[in-house]
Amino acid sequence: xxxxxxIGNTQKVGILGFDYIEFYVSNALQASHFYRSGxxxxxLAASGLETGVRDRTTYVLELADIRLMFTTALSPETAIAxxxxxxxxxxxxxxxxxxxxxxxxxxxxxNGARPVQPPxxxxxxxxxxxxxxxxxxxxxVHSLVQRESYHGxxxxxxREVSNKIGKRAGDLVAIDHxxxxxxxxxxxxxxxxxxxxxxFRQSHQEAVATDWxxxxxxxxxxxxxxxxxxxxxxxxxxxxxxxxxxxxxHRGPGxxxxxxxxxxxxxxxxxxxxxxxxxxxxxxxxxxxxxxRVGGLDEEMESIRELNILADRETNGxxxxxxxxxxxxxxxxxxxxxxxxxxxxxxxxxxxxxxxxVEREQAGRxxx
Numbered sequence: 001x002x003x004x005x006x007i008g009n010t011q012k013v014g015i016l017g018f019d020y021i022e023f024y025v026s027n028a029l030q031a032s033h034f035y036r037s038g039x040x041x042x043x044l045a046a047s048g049l050e051t052g053v054r055d056r057t058t059y060v061l062e063l064a065d066i067r068l069m070f071t072t073a074l075s076p077e078t079a080i081a082x083x084x085x086x087x088x089x090x091x092x093x094x095x096x097x098x099x100x101x102x103x104x105x106x107x108x109x110x111n112g113a114r115p116v117q118p119p120x121x122x123x124x125x126x127x128x129x130x131x132x133x134x135x136x137x138x139x140x141v142h143s144l145v146q147r148e149s150y151h152g153x154x155x156x157x158x159r160e161v162s163n164k165i166g167k168r169a170g171d172l173v174a175i176d177h178x179x180x181x182x183x184x185x186x187x188x189x190x191x192x193x194x195x196x197x198x199x200f201r202q203s204h205q206e207a208v209a210t211d212w213x214x215x216x217x218x219x220x221x222x223x224x225x226x227x228x229x230x231x232x233x234x235x236x237x238x239x240x241x242x243x244x245x246x247x248x249x250h251r252g253p254g255x256x257x258x259x260x261x262x263x264x265x266x267x268x269x270x271x272x273x274x275x276x277x278x279x280x281x282x283x284x285x286x287x288x289x290x291x292x293r294v295g296g297l298d299e300e301m302e303s304i305r306e307l308n309i310l311a312d313r314e315t316n317g318x319x320x321x322x323x324x325x326x327x328x329x330x331x332x333x334x335x336x337x338x339x340x341x342x343x344x345x346x347x348x349x350x351x352x353x354x355x356x357x358v359e360r361e362q363a364g365r366x367x368x
Contacts, residue, residue, distance in 0.1 A: 041066075060158060087250050090328075093141050096227060098145065101145065181255075215241055
């Protein structure tokens with residue numbers, strides 16, 4: 001789908017970026033309130049009974065270029081309710097903005113994708129959109145949203161609303177990546193799916209092991225490089241890894257975490273902590289060796305240590321990252337905050353430290 005189509009003297013690239021991330025949840029009103037009060041998202045649009053939708057209620061949140069949707073079934077006899085019953089509150093749709101939804105869908109179908117919704121046009125007084133949806137791993141889907149002819153708040157069928165309640169983490173600017181956990185032995189299969197059906201390319205590869213657990217990962221990206229999907233599988237180990245724990249409690253593969261890009265991670269994390277968001281902790285020994293491992297940082301080391309921020313350096317620069325604890329009852333979906341100082345990778349040098357931090361949490365839950 002990263003195939004290009006010439007129109008006149010220009011070329012249109014297939015996948016242009018992340019469009020939105022949609023969660024299926026048991027209570028969309030309360031879930032959206034949590035992300036508004038905790039992360040400072042603002043309510044952008046909504047649909048439901050008031051807009052003529054009889055089977056679901058959806059709230060759309062926005063923060064800079066980040067859009068999240070929270071959808072709840074209005075009756076138990078629906079696929080949405082079935083999804084929540086099986087997976088808990090979790091990510092259903094990782095949607096992409098595309099230049100040509102019909103071409104993208106057609107290309108995906110020819111290359112083995114599972115159709116969920118064919119290209120469908122929707123319109124209102126603000127213009128029109130074309131949207132198609134394909135299946136991915138487990139119950140996860142990818143919607144392909146063509147919206148250059150639409151000028152409303154979100155999509156046709158949604159009413160615009162506005163309501164701010166939390167202190168905005170104003171330095172969060174975009175979705176950096178979405179990590180997907182898959183079953184052991186299927187990593188290469190899913191990398192090939194994204195390459196074949198969506199025209200992505202593999203950009204990174206990691207294999208990490210601690211004393212107790214292990215995982216393998218590969219990253220696929222679109223041709224522009226602004227959509228990145230790390231795909232992770234558990235590897236043979238002495239105990240259950242965090243990937244095993246996710247797969248067990250999610251009841252199958254799916255999106256494990258969203259990484260939000262920050263322009264000032266220390267400021268962002270300080271605001272989020274003040275808003276009640278809890279992060280994984282890192283032992284002091286990590287920071288005692290940090291300067292020797294990554295060299296000098298522009299940020300104050302005391303702030304990095306106090307906020308439990310991890311750092312990793314590569315050829316092009318370094319990155320800073322930190323991970324929340326799970327954001328719902330099941331130990332499944334969490335959020336990463338990441339700041340890039342020239343680095344293009346995903347913190348490979350920190351994955352072992354992250355695993356060890358998660359293992360301490362797992363031990364407390366009795367799941368290690």
